[in-house]
Amino acid sequence: DAGVIQSPRHEVTEMGQEVTLRCKPISGHDYLFWYRQTMMRGLELLIYFNNNVPIDDSGMPEDRFSAKMPNASFSTLKIQPSEPRDSAVYFCASSPAGTGTLFEQFFGPGTRLTVL
Amino acid sequence: KQEVTQIPAALSVPEGENLVLNCSFTDSAIYNLQWFRQDPGKGLTSLLLIQSSQREQTSGRLNASLDKSSGRSTLYIAASQPGDSATYLCAVLDSSYKLIFGSGTRLLVRP
Numbered sequence: 001d002a003g004v005i006q007s008p009r010h011e012v013t014e015m016g017q018e019v020t021l022r023c024k025p026i027s028g029h030d031y032l033f034w035y036r037q038t039m040m041r042g043l044e045l046l047i048y049f050n051n052n053v054p055i056d057d058s059g060m061p062e063d064r065f066s067a068k069m070p071n072a073s074f075s076t077l078k079i080q081p082s083e084p085r086d087s088a089v090y091f092c093a094s095s096p097a098g099t100g101t102l103f104e105q106f107f108g109p110g111t112r113l114t115v116l
Numbered sequence: 117k118q119e120v121t122q123i124p125a126a127l128s129v130p131e132g133e134n135l136v137l138n139c140s141f142t143d144s145a146i147y148n149l150q151w152f153r154q155d156p157g158k159g160l161t162s163l164l165l166i167q168s169s170q171r172e173q174t175s176g177r178l179n180a181s182l183d184k185s186s187g188r189s190t191l192y193i194a195a196s197q198p199g200d201s202a203t204y205l206c207a208v209l210d211s212s213y214k215l216i217f218g219s220g221t222r223l224l225v226r227p
Contacts, residue, residue: 001162033215042217044217045215061189090218091225093215100147102167103209104150104162105150106162107162109159
């Protein structure tokens, strides 16, 4: 398996532009997670899905952020409009069905976003 | 609210030393604890996963322990090598299947 795939790997955009980050989870995984990593705040969970349904979006910073999972093999995280403070590395992770203490998340390589 | 703390924030050791990284968490209601490695500009690599019922896990030169009642975990690295230089992150999986991360320990192993 190719693991979790994220695109693009790097994105540079100007303030006010729309940004779309993409993620393909590992085939057969039921859970998908979006994280953001910054120097100031470390790694934070933004939102996660179970069987394509958003379960917890309490980490989404504000209405400018939205995430969708139209099918089991694809998810997007959209920022509109983008701001310089959104600059960060965004990670996607996926997991197989919840198995209690064996539940493990597998991370993608991340998308480094720079908003000028 | 679960909080995860890692000490020290940074560590520099000469090659060959054995070292210990520390992680503490405030809520013992966890499913498991994971240790990750992150190289500069790269993603996260899972090193070890300790289930809540376990006390330790080992992989090669790495050994991780878990004391859930006291809210502590340690990652022991034996005979450190320059290739071990990276940031090590500790994360606990809470009852909602959410991973809560510490801020990491930045390790430098000097040749």
